[in-house]
Amino acid sequence: MTDLCDRDGANRLATKIQDFWRKRGFDVIVEMKDEGFVSTMRSARTDVRSNMINGMPTKLVAAEAG
Numbered sequence: 001m002t003d004l005c006d007r008d009g010a011n012r013l014a015t016k017i018q019d020f021w022r023k024r025g026f027d028v029i030v031e032m033k034d035e036g037f038v039s040t041m042r043s044a045r046t047d048v049r050s051n052m053i054n055g056m057p058t059k060l061v062a063a064e065a066g
Helices: 007-023
Strands: 030-038 043-050
Touching: 007 030, 007 043
Parallel strands: none
Antiparallel strands: 030 043
16 A cells, blocks of 8 residues: 655655646646654654645646647
């Protein structure tokens, strides 16, 4: 099982989210935030945050000049 809460896993997840929505014409900003050690997880945690609302993107990608 891959760990999506460590820095590498969070980075992979953030990239997948951005790529998924970009292919559908949306500009989604995804950032990672280190939260430090979490006693219940017994490890450090990295959160993935985005500018989406209720899991849906808010901005279409600007049309490229051609």
